């Protein structure tokens with residue numbers, strides 16, 4: 088299996104290199120040269136299998152032999168043993184034709200754990216084989232840092248440094264990060280804003296000597312292996328609801344377009360998917376694109392579903408690559424246009440191609456609160472988080488054949504957003520047992536000024552890659 092960049096100029100790579108590279112050197116994103124194909128019989132044979140076994144079967148073709156099957160099975164099994172539910176990603180039926188797939192039973196209660204629990208272990212395995220170490224550096228406004236930290240904690244060949252803006256994350260978010268006391272985890276509370284944290288991380292990556300010496304790497308949402316791991320649960324859901332003999336539609340609360348692109352990948356691999364519904368909040372750049380064929384940036388407004396508060400969805404470039412006939416130069420031109428003018432457009436024919444697969448919905452905060460309340464009332468006590476509620480709204484409003492089951496991806500546990508859920512339902516959602524003592528746990532963090540040199544010094548003093556390079 089080979090991977091090509093969406094901008095056509097970076098080297099073609101194998102799985103190991105793509106895993107470690109993240110972004111391609113031409114600024115593009117890696118995608119498989121062609122999608123592995125699963126026959127109806129192969130899909131049918133997944134019925135009744137444990138999640139980790141479906142995961143092995145779906146992902147193995149992407150590895151191209153880079154990891155031996157038995158080693159991979161052990162890694163996958165270990166990754167999903169960290170989930171609280173025996174089914175890993177259980178399906179819950181809401182009404183006659185709507186299901187929710189709970190993707191939030193991992194360590195940080197958000198769907199990113201599904202990919203990141205695997206990613207940390209894959210990094211460790213590949214790095215051990217190569218005798219290398221990496222230093223992961225990232226910035227967080229509070230939401231995604233903990234999933235990266237949980238993915239990397241205690242890994243032999245990985246050190247992780249996460250910057251958050253001091254005093255600007257919620258207490259739960261901060262504690263989820265700072266209560267991880269593993270030696271290889273370093274939380275930095277920066278004197279500054281989230282934008283300062285992001286700028287500082289960019290500066291670290293742009294210092295090539297520092298970057299090479301530290302083996303800097305990232306686990307952000309454009310990493311191919313994250314997409315790969317997310318494809319699995321679309322297979323698991325569809326097979327549970329009758330695939331390949333019955334079609335399924337999926338609704339995905341969408342931010343960076345990684346999760347819904349994984350569903351697109353599952354469809355390209357032979358899964359009978361009737362439709363993919365993109366759910367947006369008031370930041371509806373994607374809904375506007377699917378309505379008009381023009382992607383045009385607008386200022387981000389804060390909402391109750393912060394993980395979807397985006398200006399541009401980085402993974403959309405992977406879909407664009409296909410819509411533009413896999414022409415890297417055309418993707419480059421579109422992205423250049425977007426940077427220069429804040430917009431780009433596809434042709435009517437290309438938009439029609441997208442409409443054959445995708446639909447989009449939008450829910451503002453008021454509608455989101457109504458949906459949380461409606462679900463609570465109609466089901467007699469089931470709580471959904473605001474992101475999932477946006478998905479449920481979009482599922483109900485999208486044009487889908489009513490005989491087709493719709494699965495809404497539940498991307499966060501309701502207890503991650505307790506205030507909104509309590510306001511809508513009158514009951515405060517309960518943290519799962521694994522986090523029940525979060526407020527009593529010891530914290531460890533280091534405060535640093537908003538200064539590149541100070542952060543570099545901090546990283547050099549602690550990263551194991553630096554000691555080896557010295």
Ligand SMILES: *Cc1c(COP(=O)(O)O)cnc(C)c1O
Nearest residue numbers: 341342343344345346394498499
């Ligand atoms: C990250 C995230 C999303 C958005 O997922 P993308 O893959 O970026 O589209 C949606 N909901 C929650 C809770 C998230 O954490």
